[in-house]
Amino acid sequence: MEYRKLGNTNLQLSAITYGAFAIGGNMWGGTEKKEAIDSIHASLDRGVTTIDTAPFYGFGLSEEMIGEAIKGKDRSAIQLLTKFGLVWDGSNKGKGEYFFDAEAGGKKLPIYKYASKANVIKELEESLQRLGTDYVDLLQLHWPDNSTPISETMEALELLIQQGKVRAAGVSNYSVTQMKEADRTLHLTSNQVSYSMLNRSIENDLVPYAQETNTGIIVYSPMERGLLTGKYFKESKLKDNDHxxxxxxxxxxxxxxxxxxxxxxxxxxxxxxxxxxxxRWTTLQPRISVVLAGARNAQQAIENAATMDLSFGSDELRFIDQQLEKLSVPVTQ
Structure with a gap:
């Protein structure tokens, strides 16, 4: 496994990072607890030391399973990345920005983006309890919340860093404009964004900005939620509740x-x-710090970890770029 420094911090993350959205089950047609925990153990055993999750993934279930999976292990050898800012239990009392309706127990559950200072602190405490730890390595705003001043959210993150409960602060799905505004209060360590062979828009603005400011880029959906595995074209039947x-x-x-x-x-x-x-192609793109890869069982986790054993010749990379051009996806020069 290859380990990479994240932005302006001393955090060393595994280039392939375990993405824990799918094991939460919601929006993914459910989950199987034993297989999920086995996939985390298999990842750790093969050098994938970084785990990215969020309270929204399974409405706390993803974090709880991670906490169970790492119990008794050397916490200093594991990097836990989680998020805040998506609220579903009504604790925001009507505040925040409506996002969408999620399915929970056969019912629709309104999800709000809410990143007030009080909510940031509240959500972190809940995450720490579920994860069974007293700090997280990176705390990230899950989605921009237009109802809360960016400076207020950043002040909360700064406070949590000072308290030692958070080692570094980042965001997810922020535009460069939003990152610049946030940096007036707190320099962000990273931005977690969607990026894949089919979606390369960040190369136009975020990648140059990250280069200039020494900001990390964490990539999610590199497989476009399984489409780029090719399995969909051979086994195209998905469960009805699969997003x-x-x-x-x-x-x-x-x-x-x-x-x-x-x-x-x-x-x-x-x-x-x-x-x-x-x-592997995704990990080789300019300024990409780490790439999230989901796994729902041990075999998938083992395969993800082995990705970093692959190497490409210049002719192979050129051929891939030529094929991407046929998809009308811009190629980095």
Whole structure:
């Protein structure tokens, strides 16, 4: 495994980071606790020391399972990344910014973006309890909250760092404009954003900004929620409550299928899967600090960890870029 320094901190994160959204179950058609915990153990055993989660993932379940999985292990050897700012239990008492309705127990549950100072502190305390720890390595705002001044949110993060409950502060899904405003109060360590072979918009603005300011970029959805594994085109039936039924509709699926068929021989020649090829390509892109990879069982976790064993020649990378051009996805110069 390769370890990378995150932004302006001393945090060393594993280049492949365990993404814990799917094991939460909500929006993913449920979860299986034993398999989820086994996947965390398998990741740690193979050098994936960084775990990224959030209270919203399973409405606390993801954090609880992580806490159970790491109990008794050397906490200093594990980097826990979590988030705040999505509220679902009504504790905001009507405050915040309505986001969407999530499904919970067959019912619709309103989700609000809420990042007031008091809520940041409250959510962290709840996360610490679920994770079974007294600090997190990186605390991130999950989504921008337009109802709360950015400076107020940043002041809360600064306080938590001073108290030793948070080692570093970051955001997720922030624009460069929002990052600049936040930096007036607190220099952000990182921005966690969506990035993949099919979605490279951050190369236009966030990547140059991160270079100038020594800010880390944490990537989520590098596999476009499983689409780039190629499995969807062979096993296309998803559960009715799987959010990907709608999510995949934004892509030209015939072009994506042709792209995957074109690059699959590269993976086959390396005795690797398409998933591993795509993940490894993502880790090699400029200014990308670490890449989140979800796993719902031990075998998937083992495969994700082995991604970093892959290497590409210049001809192979050039061929991949040529195929990406056919998808009308801009290529970094």
């Amino acid at each position: 990907r039924n709608g999510y995949f509709g934004q892509f030209d699926l015939e072009k994506v299928k042709a792209f995957l068929q074109a690059i699959e021989p590269i993976a086959q020649n390396k005795k690797a899967s398409l998933s591993q090829l795509v993940l």
